[in-house]
Amino acid sequence: MTGHHWGYxxxxxxxxxHKAFPVAxxxxxxxxxxxxxxxxxxxxLSPIFLSYENCTSTSISNNGHSVVVEFDDTDNRSVIQGGPLANAYRLKQFHFHWGGKGCHGSEHTIAGKTFASELHLVHWNAVKYRTFGEAASAPDGLAVLGxxxxxxxxxxxxxxxxxxLYMVKFKGTVVEFKGFNPKCLLPNSLSYWTYPGSLTTPPLHESVTWIVLKEPIMVAERQMGKFRLLLFSTEEEEQRKRMENNFRPPQPLKGRQVRASFK
Incomplete structure (x- = not known):
């Protein structure tokens, strides 16, 4: 396994x-x-505030690990602020983690309970850092809404x-995907837990302020089935591997405190 090749x-x-990424x-x-x-x-902890009014999605892609929707992050039109964050963080992309057929595949668990899937909205600290890449490796660089x-x-x-999803079935495919506003994916309540953490995929930088919403959103099994039609493999590869169980299991807390915005 090289530093660049990883999977599930x-x-x-x-x-x-951990062999290629000791920070694991x-x-x-x-x-x-x-x-x-x-x-x-x-x-x-104040409430979190999401200003997604003028969000502009640009593309949807299969990066070989998940499906990713990218946003234009050149200005402060779509940000998350409040809560544990000292300033506004810009929305860069969102992606999902899920399990196999009939299996759950959330990354975070609540008292051991797993969910069908977990959505991650990834934001970066554009006040302190010039680029997403720079922010991604800084201790206060990213804020991810789970x-x-x-x-x-x-x-x-x-x-x-x-x-x-059918348009990005294969690894490495990118298609235009405009006008999607993730506001429609938010639950009614924005009550949350927060803790200092990391990316859940390599390079596993410890740069994330996690904000995990307490209230889930509903998804039909039929909708989840469409995620499982995606492939970990490129169109050229003979061995076709279905994209499922693309989640990392829970890691040790190691003395961290998880704070709640609600009683």
């Missing part, structure tokens, strides 16, 4: 990432198992994404 299989999956055994790795009874309510997807009714907001 037995030979290149999370259990061996660091002190603020993500995801974690959030145990509500062990979290601390922090009255000083939202659980629970199996239930169809989610109307997700249709635009699931309907586009």
């Amino acid at each position: 299989g037995e030979e290149d999956g999370p259990s061996v990432w 055994q660091g002190d603020r790795q993500s995801p974690i198992n959030i145990v509500p009874t062990e979290t601390v309510y922090d009255a000083s 939202i659980f997807l629970e199996t239930g009714d169809e989610h109307r907001g997700l249709h635009k994404i699931t309907d586009a």
Whole structure:
């Protein structure tokens, strides 16, 4: 396994990432198992504020690990602020993690409970850093909003994404995807847990302030099925591997405190 090649299989999956990325055994790795009874309510945490009004998505792609929707992050039109964040962080992209057929695949767990999928909205600190790349390796560089997807009714907001997935079936495919506003993917309540953590994929930089929403959104099993039609492989590869179980299991808390914005 080289520094650039990693995946979710037995030979290149999370259990061996530490060989190429030693930080995998660091002190603020993500995801974690959030145990509500062990979290601390922090009255000083303000509500989080998302200004996604003028969001402009640009593309949807299959990067060989997940499906990614990218945004124009050249200005401060779409940001997350408040809560544990000292300033506004710009939206860069969002992506999903999910399990196999009939299996759950969220990264964070709540008292050991897993969900069908987990959505990550990735934001970067453009006040302190010049580029996303620079922010991605800085301790306060990124803020990721985590939202659980629970199996239930169809989610109307997700249709635009699931309907586009067939166009990015293969690893390395990118297509134009304009006019999608992720506001429709937010649950009614923005109550959250927060803790200092890391990227959940290599290079696993310990640069993320995690904001994990308590309330999940609903997704139909039929919609989840469309995610599983994506492939880890390129069109040229003879061996076609379905994209599923693309999640990292919870990592040790190592003394970190998980704060809650709610009682």
